[in-house]
Amino acid sequence: MSAVIEEHHHDDHHHGPAKGLMRWVFTTNHKDIGTLYLWFSFIMFLLGGSFALVIRAELFQPGLQIVEPEFFNQLTTMHGLVMVFGAVMPAFVGLANWLVPMMIGAPDMALPRMNNYSFWILPFAFTMLASTFFMEGGAPNFGWTFYAPLSTDQGPPSTTLFIFAVHLMGISSIMGSINVVVTILNLRAPGMTLMQMPLFVWTWLITAYLLIAVMPVLAGVVTMMLMDIHFGTAFFNAGGGGDPVLFQHVFWFFGHPEVYIMILPAFGVVSAIIPTFARKRLFGYPSMVYATSSIAFLSFIVWAHHMFTVGIPLAGELYFMYATMLIAVPTGVKVFNWVATMWGGSMTFETPMLFAIAFVVLFTIGGLSGLMLAIVPADFQYHDTYFVVAHFHYVLVPGSVFSIMAAVYYWLPKWTGNMYNETLGKTHFWLSFIGINVLFFPQHFVGLAGMPRRIPDYALQFADYNMVSTVGAFLFGFSQLLFMFIVIQTIRGGKKATDRVWEGAHGLEWTIPSPAPYHTFSTPPKDLTEAHG
Amino acid sequence: MSTATDEAYESYYVPADSKLPIFASLGIFLTVFGMGNILIDMTAGAEHSIGAYIMMVGGLVLGSTLFFWFKTVIEENHAKMYSNQLNRSFVWGMSWFIFSEVMFFAAFFGTLFYVRVFVIDWIGGVGDRGPSNMLWPDYTPEWPLLNTPDPEQFPGAHKPMGWFGLPLANTILLMTSSFTVTMAHHGIKEGNRKKIINWLALTVALGVAFLICQVLEYYEAYAHLGLTLDSGIYGTTFFMLTGFHGAHVTLGTFMLAVMLGRAIKGHFTADDCFGFEAAAWYWHFVDVVWVGLFLFVYILGS
Numbered sequence: 013m014s015a016v017i018e019e020h021h022h023d024d025h026h027h028g029p030a031k032g033l034m035r036w037v038f039t040t041n042h043k044d045i046g047t048l049y050l051w052f053s054f055i056m057f058l059l060g061g062s063f064a065l066v067i068r069a070e071l072f073q074p075g076l077q078i079v080e081p082e083f084f085n086q087l088t089t090m091h092g093l094v095m096v097f098g099a100v101m102p103a104f105v106g107l108a109n110w111l112v113p114m115m116i117g118a119p120d121m122a123l124p125r126m127n128n129y130s131f132w133i134l135p136f137a138f139t140m141l142a143s144t145f146f147m148e149g150g151a152p153n154f155g156w157t158f159y160a161p162l163s164t165d166q167g168p169p170s171t172t173l174f175i176f177a178v179h180l181m182g183i184s185s186i187m188g189s190i191n192v193v194v195t196i197l198n199l200r201a202p203g204m205t206l207m208q209m210p211l212f213v214w215t216w217l218i219t220a221y222l223l224i225a226v227m228p229v230l231a232g233v234v235t236m237m238l239m240d241i242h243f244g245t246a247f248f249n250a251g252g253g254g255d256p257v258l259f260q261h262v263f264w265f266f267g268h269p270e271v272y273i274m275i276l277p278a279f280g281v282v283s284a285i286i287p288t289f290a291r292k293r294l295f296g297y298p299s300m301v302y303a304t305s306s307i308a309f310l311s312f313i314v315w316a317h318h319m320f321t322v323g324i325p326l327a328g329e330l331y332f333m334y335a336t337m338l339i340a341v342p343t344g345v346k347v348f349n350w351v352a353t354m355w356g357g358s359m360t361f362e363t364p365m366l367f368a369i370a371f372v373v374l375f376t377i378g379g380l381s382g383l384m385l386a387i388v389p390a391d392f393q394y395h396d397t398y399f400v401v402a403h404f405h406y407v408l409v410p411g412s413v414f415s416i417m418a419a420v421y422y423w424l425p426k427w428t429g430n431m432y433n434e435t436l437g438k439t440h441f442w443l444s445f446i447g448i449n450v451l452f453f454p455q456h457f458v459g460l461a462g463m464p465r466r467i468p469d470y471a472l473q474f475a476d477y478n479m480v481s482t483v484g485a486f487l488f489g490f491s492q493l494l495f496m497f498i499v500i501q502t503i504r505g506g507k508k509a510t511d512r513v514w515e516g517a518h519g520l521e522w523t524i525p526s527p528a529p530y531h532t533f534s535t536p537p538k539d540l541t542e543a544h545g
Numbered sequence: 546m547s548t549a550t551d552e553a554y555e556s557y558y559v560p561a562d563s564k565l566p567i568f569a570s571l572g573i574f575l576t577v578f579g580m581g582n583i584l585i586d587m588t589a590g591a592e593h594s595i596g597a598y599i600m601m602v603g604g605l606v607l608g609s610t611l612f613f614w615f616k617t618v619i620e621e622n623h624a625k626m627y628s629n630q631l632n633r634s635f636v637w638g639m640s641w642f643i644f645s646e647v648m649f650f651a652a653f654f655g656t657l658f659y660v661r662v663f664v665i666d667w668i669g670g671v672g673d674r675g676p677s678n679m680l681w682p683d684y685t686p687e688w689p690l691l692n693t694p695d696p697e698q699f700p701g702a703h704k705p706m707g708w709f710g711l712p713l714a715n716t717i718l719l720m721t722s723s724f725t726v727t728m729a730h731h732g733i734k735e736g737n738r739k740k741i742i743n744w745l746a747l748t749v750a751l752g753v754a755f756l757i758c759q760v761l762e763y764y765e766a767y768a769h770l771g772l773t774l775d776s777g778i779y780g781t782t783f784f785m786l787t788g789f790h791g792a793h794v795t796l797g798t799f800m801l802a803v804m805l806g807r808a809i810k811g812h813f814t815a816d817d818c819f820g821f822e823a824a825a826w827y828w829h830f831v832d833v834v835w836v837g838l839f840l841f842v843y844i845l846g847s
Contacts (some may be wrong), residue, residue, distance in 0.1 A: 123634060124559055136573075186645050190641045190642060243774050252778050253778030255668075535556075
């Protein structure tokens, strides 16, 4: 019997990567799968970004120039879906795959084959979703929130395939999240308590919990749509005793936690990077954990702030307004802690730090416009305007996306063994930083002045700011090709990275060689003094 | 000291490359892609749909892949490749999977409560949505909603489904089956194979009996009560809640039947029976959902 164990022990932990392309298809290695997720996410980022550039090109000046309104609607819908489910979420899952096992001293993810399954569902799902552009009636055209009855009564035939694509994404997310939760709860190095975990691991634990809780609700709501479309049920039809507003309740019960799913891991990334480059320990670690948990809890009880203008009872509006404003408290704790970490530190400003600091500033701007939107009477004015577009793009692009880029620059030397080109990295940062602000800041103004979202044409008085916005969009969009160049250049070679990589870095992932060997921590580490920075 | 810990640590099994997941991905994709095409063609009024073939191929690929996947896991377990730590991963994994299922049903229960508490009255003009009653002046708020606002599109049921009779019988069947599956578990703990097999076979039989009763109940609803999927929100919530529950009973019964087969092959021991326990947990979960259904859909709902 022990011979069997010995033999398998040998096989399991010392086999290298397989040769050829099939390595990526059959792999069960968390680092390979992390890489797959990250590249998939980047491809989706470019795809969703190209939709956005067509949108911005159309909005460069008033009138209809480039696309038909019908196609414009398909583009806004697919841009949102691809970016949310294809770019941001998989990028964070990729980071979790790469980093969580290395940070907690685990040999791999808890369920490696299921890990591969979670990833490989996604390319199928997005191929199916993207193929709807070529169907009769075109792609889904009702916005990424797919409100009924627009999506049920008026939607194109491709709505059905969209529903099944969402089901696939949900299955992938739930399996991926179960893997993350189980890895964190069960595979920590002996002696590592929950409160010794790096904050990135904490934020992912809570994110995964949110995903397992709300992705089934999304599955529920698209199933209700499917039944209304094909089987004559009355979920969202008042003629049968149902209610279109019900759709919005169920959707946003998923949708609001979803918003935090896309930002909590970003908090974890920033909480890893700022201490490194400030050369100080993270200020207020326990309060960071409690704040993250509070945000996650609050995310379940604020959903109807997306629905203030739909006609919900006054008591509901007041409750959801105050509950929403409450979120500012734990979020404020976090921003305070990041600033306090930098306070009095010996700071240097390498590319990851630049992205992290930009994250803190610009995410806070997005958070503050969120507070404005939380106020019911003000929201009556802002609802469905470009102010909302500006708000959520500020939290998603210089928020989530910047944190992903920060993470890539920060951990890329550990992944590849090579340092990226710092000058090019900083150039990429500044182009992105300027591009993003030129792109989204003017949208606050046109929004406050009353420009509605999701329209291909607009009144003349919005022309100047839209033109500025489009210039920013193209600057930001094309800067990402530089990002791709830097990453590929680093993979192919460059100055060798040390094991520690960054002078001030702490955490188990910095105790292993660069590049990280194919298998790490086959036996758990004994020395946990490095465990959290 | 450190070598002692090295020996104490049971190696966590990390499987080598596997062909299983990619086939499972392909299978699940073809299944839903086929299903989508069937539905699109059906609603468009087409006679045939290529989707049926795609779905069949997909289902076959998915089903056989899952079969080999579980087979691999069972064989690896029998080869003693799994440490206690890895077995805990399965336990955690199943628990979180059941939690996700709870949330799926929560969406539908939430829908039922929201409709009953708010929507029915609001359509009738109560509360802040007064004007909507101008659309359907004849509408009266009631539950179960038999007279829908728009009877042409949604002809309401003649009669609601009562709780007495088949639903009560089903409650008794499922409650009993939760007891019998626990007896089978005791059999495993005592190492008494005959006890395992007998109680488990009885559990599967109860599951099948439940499903037969549900088919009869649905027949009754369609044939005599006018209660159909498209008879308005009452029929919608009734069939979607009980239907998804029935689908879960089907899966649970299948899982238990597989466990019965494994028990007959002598698979389970007192300290190595998580496959059985996972199926039993799932079964208890399905049972709890039924209690919720019986209370809110049948007793309070009719």
